[in-house]
Amino acid sequence: MKKATHQGTCQVCGRLQKLPHGLSVHGYTTQFGFFSGQCRGTYGQPFEKSHDLISKAIEDAKKLIEKHGVDIWELSARPKFIWAMDYNRKGQPWFKCGYEVVDDHIQPFSGYRDPSKNRDTLNSLGLRKIYLRNRNVNDALVDANQGRVSYLRRTVKELESYIEWQNKRIESWEEKELTLVG
Secondary structure, X not given: OOOOOEEEEOOOOOXXXXXXXXXXXXXXXXXXOOOEOOOOOOXXXXXXXXXXXXXXXXXXXXXXXXXHHHXXXXXXXXXXXXXXXOOOOOXXXXXXXXXXXXXXEEEEEOOOEEOOOOEEOHHHHOOOOEEXXXXXXXXXXXXXXXXXXXXHHHHHHHHHHHHHXXXXXXXXXXXXXOEEOO
């Protein structure tokens, strides 16, 4: 393995990374004791030499904004699921829950039964009954999903900022020399 002699900026995330054969692996987590994920700019040419990966990153961000817009509308009008927050091993904070209406409340469930405890994950994930309190079921589901809607709105703003940042980088791009590691 060759020792890095230069540094360059990742086209996708903008972080300074070591080279010799494209950018080094970055953007991963070891939160659960193993490598998980990586930046899409890994192994690509540094921004100082190219901006070919940025167009795809912008396109993907626009598609995600569109998808989140549909999700926000659905969760604010006619939700089909309850979204709950509980970080899993992949670092994903949200998961969909099914539900059933029982008397005066909605009972969320994850649809997974833990055989070692002979119960569903409702108790271990902290999902609780949602009392209707003189509301119809749809209104109670809309209220239950407000955390997810807020999260999606914040994510859309972050994606819009990301697109603006990347567009400015492309506008002012010119090839530059790489930074020596020293």
